[in-house]
Amino acid sequence: MRIGIIGVGEVGRCFAPALSQLGSAPILLCDPRPTRAAEDLARDLGAGLVGCASEALGACDLVLSCVNGAAAGEIAATVADCDAPGQVLFDFATASPQVKRDAADALRRCGRHYVDVAIMGAVSIGGVETPLLAAGDENAEAVQSARDLMLRAGFRLAWLAEAKPGDAASLKLLRSVFTKGLEALAVECLVAAEHFGVRHALYEVLSDVDGTPLPAFLEMLVSTHLLHAERRLAEVEQAESQLRDADLPVRLLPCIRGLFGATATAMAQERLTETPSPGEALKRLETIGKSVGRVAKDQSTARTENREPGPRC
Template sequence: MQRIKFALIGGGVVGQCYGHALVEQGHALLGVWDVHPTPSLESMTETAGAGIFSSAGEWLEDADVVVSAVFGSAALDVAQRALACMRRASLYIDMTTATPQDMALADTEAQQHGVGFVDVAITGAVNLRGSKTPLLCAGKQAGQFVELFRDLGAPIRVVGPKPGDAAQLKLLRSIFAKGLEALTIECLTTAEVAGLRAELHEVLLDIDQMPLQTLMESLVATHIEHAPRRHKEVIEAANLMRANGIEPLVLDGARALFERTAAALELQSAPTGSVQASLQWLIDCGRDRKQMATTGT
């Protein structure tokens, strides 16, 4: 890709990581917007011949690309301020942890200024893998982002043309990964106290050999019909944890979910057919329970 001029918003770990990487690829850093610059950021900008700024301003007009790496709570406000200073046909790359809703609002703002917008979700630890951390991206200009960042060595997956989708997928991934992490901690600590950790890995081999998508869809497809029986098993498993001196937290949440499904099953029959039908039944079940809690009925 031809050499571009870029600006950074946020000079923390993420900003410095990708700032260094882009400079090493031969791109020119114009400046960094950061109100509390660290010594390492000052050193980076000095080496690159760039300035540090306390706000958005005319200095952003020369940037072909602006990369935002601020806190998610500040992302929309920062984007609005920066976009007002950028020239038409430039590109704004949002690598923050902003909500999907804020990503969509920032994209709308960008369109009003004639600026391209790409929602980028970092799906790993930058402090461990640096610029090679896997990335998800969404937006009509996602191709431009891929062209610019592909030489940094990061696996990049374009997930669609709608900004906010990358942010949503990162959070959906977190539901699974962080939930699995928490459940694994409860399971392995209990197994360790019981002296059965090695044996546990053996009895889980059948799950380990199943493709993840197959496993997830199988759990959904069989959940509704078997919820009453599995609810009882979860209660017994929680009792096992307590007997080993460990108070269940995640498993208590699982117990509540199975209990909700079992109660709904008493009012309406389980769906037949596809995983899609089961998912819709469960979605409706969750919404009905929420409405009941809200109305007090």
């Protein structure tokens, strides 16, 4: 199987050696602005290195797109223009679900196979064994052959059941909501903990979190949020005051206060006495969130309409 890799950045440089070791065929690398690291890799692997994908990828059976998300659609269009019926494109770019769906449609129309792949971890840490989540035409013979080859190369490739292109990208972005939000909270919280000299003590008082499986912990949070938002709002306000009194950076807590405040206001008339199920709580929270969003949008529109026109240029 002839393999082409578009984009020889961190991801491409990680995947190329593993595939090259299989020895099935020389690897073709493609990067319009190759770095010294890309050139060295091509030399070490005995791989071709080209700058224009359309000039060479028509000869490849399997193409791995390892570009950034902004270029994902362009790469898919380039691959679609190549004269290579039955070709398989594994798209590792972090792009929107709609970009991935559009790319899949474009390749399907010209007899190609498209697989949406989300990298669910840090390649810099996990290397070729970083977990990968795929969605696409798993049952196509060409895709199965490509999948089997990647598994032999050591890829940790799992298929998302009954999924279509775009679904893996959607899950990755939802994962980012959690992980990037947690990262931001860690920054705000640990800066304060270090300032007060209690960082290691904080780890101790957070140790109970380690004793609960993450899904159960998250569902406990959203299930009890409706019932206890008002009390927890007071704690958020006290925490924010503590940081402000110490002249520490406070960027997330005002947003958190706003979320708890919106829930507390919405639930003030309902007088819940029992904790709802996670599903029930999430439906109610979606309704509250949409209501708050509509109010904010209306207020923004009103401010714009009432604004005096500025000077004409």
